Amino acid sequence: ADIGDIVRGKDHFLGTNEEKKPLEENLKNIFRKLYNELTKEEENGTAIKSRYTKDDPDFYQLREDWWALNRDQVWKALTCEAYGTYFRHTCCTGTRTNDKCRCNDDQVPTYFDYVPQYLR
Numbered sequence: 001a002d003i004g005d006i007v008r009g010k011d012h013f014l015g016t017n018e019e020k021k022p023l024e025e026n027l028k029n030i031f032r033k034l035y036n037e038l039t040k041e042e043e044n045g046t047a048i049k050s051r052y053t054k055d056d057p058d059f060y061q062l063r064e065d066w067w068a069l070n071r072d073q074v075w076k077a078l079t080c081e082a083y084g085t086y087f088r089h090t091c092c093t094g095t096r097t098n099d100k101c102r103c104n105d106d107q108v109p110t111y112f113d114y115v116p117q118y119l120r
Helices: 003-008 017-038 042-055 060-079
Strands: none
Touching: 003 017, 003 060, 017 042, 017 060, 042 060
């Protein structure tokens, strides 16, 4: 599994319920707090409520949207200070990302995000 799958609730984690349940409950609580905070604003609150109202209690759509907006920041947080060559040959063009954490077209090299887990 990767972080994107976990955040989006698409992880095929085969561990025990004792391991899986606390993680999932924590994610639900985090995204419930985010939803509550976003819907406080009168200006955007109605639009946000209409988009995510059917999403409770798991908030899968909110998780998808959050991941789409923040995956590059998560990638930077995980890899930009990771020295060595583990993430360096990951751009589609075969070019190196060399300490820049990004491909030449300014994209993060996380192009496997939306490939189903069983195919990776």
